[in-house]
Amino acid sequence: MTLGERLRAIYPGTPGRRLKQWLAGARVRVNGAVVFRGDVTVGPDDRVELGSPPPAGFPAPLRLVHEDDHLVVVDKPAGLLTIATETERERTAYRLLGDWVRARGGGRIFVVHRLDRETSGLLVFARSLAVKQALQAQFRGRTPERVYVARVEGVVRGPEGTLTGSLVEDRALRVRLARDGGRGKEAITRYRVLERARGATVLELVLVTGRRGQLRAQLAALGHPIVGDRAYGSRRDPLRRVCLHATRLGFVHPSGRRVVFESPPPAGFRRA
Known part of the structure; x- marks a missing residue:
């Protein structure tokens, strides 16, 4: 035999x-x-x-930043959806991370917040419904620290400032600022200049509110679209991606302590 x-x-x-x-x-x-x-x-x-199967390898498009019994924090690349859409159900951060967690006997994960497909950076997923609800309550209360870095077209003159306005969706479902004080969802962002170069500026952006498409719409309305963001009027795309990265994420952990996670922006942001 x-x-x-x-x-x-x-x-x-x-x-x-x-x-x-x-x-x-x-x-x-x-x-x-x-x-x-x-x-x-x-x-x-x-x-x-x-014998037993080998431990599941961490999915390559993602980078594991932190894992414990309550949550998982990952670094998402540009070009990857956070969750499924009608046209893409398999290749998402949620699906890739969920498969990895289940392969290790870890059960379900739960989406807490999202990043646009075009945006890279930090995402937190909960490992129970209770933790998801607790974290989302913090997001609704605007207490998490959410900091982004973007390279925008043009030279932003002032060293810092605050962007305010109301956001609406147009017929193509693209987010934009409401005209003439029109009604919409309140959007507030604080910014600080990190570096100026010929024809471009690197900004640190702190979300006060966290609306979908908020940063992209506000910066375009300011006259400084994010480099590579052709949907919002950018004329340059040297890195073949939108130059927007979620670089710092802080919140109160389910254990009661405050935690802060960081992911440096791609080096190309300063050269693009």
């Missing part, structure tokens, strides 16, 4: 492809020794064992 035949007898109904994966993954041992080939002959007294 071959090893493959013995495995089929021990695990009836297992697809051949799965058996090959077990062998290739060094999970099959005969008398304590790893065997990679299914055509090896085994006798009735030979001990055949199937």
Whole structure:
């Protein structure tokens, strides 16, 4: 009898492809020794064992920043959705991280907040419904620290300032500032100049409110669209991405202590 035949007898109904994966993954041992080939002959007294699968590797598009029993913080790349849409359900930060957590026996994760597909940076996911609700209550109360870095077109003159206004959605569902004091959702952002270069400025942006598309719409209305943000009028795209990064995220942990996580912006922001 071959090893493959013995495995089929021990695990009836297992697809051949799965058996090959077990062998290739060094999970099959005969008398304590790893065997990679299914055509090896085994006798009735030979001990055949199937080992545990190796720990699931962390999904490459994401970077693990922090993990504990209550939450997971990751660094999301630009170009990756936070959660599914009608046109993309598989490749999202939520799906990739959720699959990894479940593969390690960790159960469900819960979305607390989102970043636009075009934005990179820090995201926190809860590991229970209670933690999700507690964190979202903080976001509603505007207590978390949410700091972004952006490279914008043009030279921003003042060293710092505050952007205020009301946001509405147009017919294409794009967020923009309401005209002439029109009604909409209040949006407040504080900014500080980090660096000026010829034709561009690097800004630190602190969210007071956290509306969808807030930073992109407000900066475009200011006359300084984010570099690479063609949807909001940018004329340059040297990095082939929107130059907006969620660099710092702070909130009260379920344990009661305040925590702050940081992710440096891409080096290209200062050269783009």
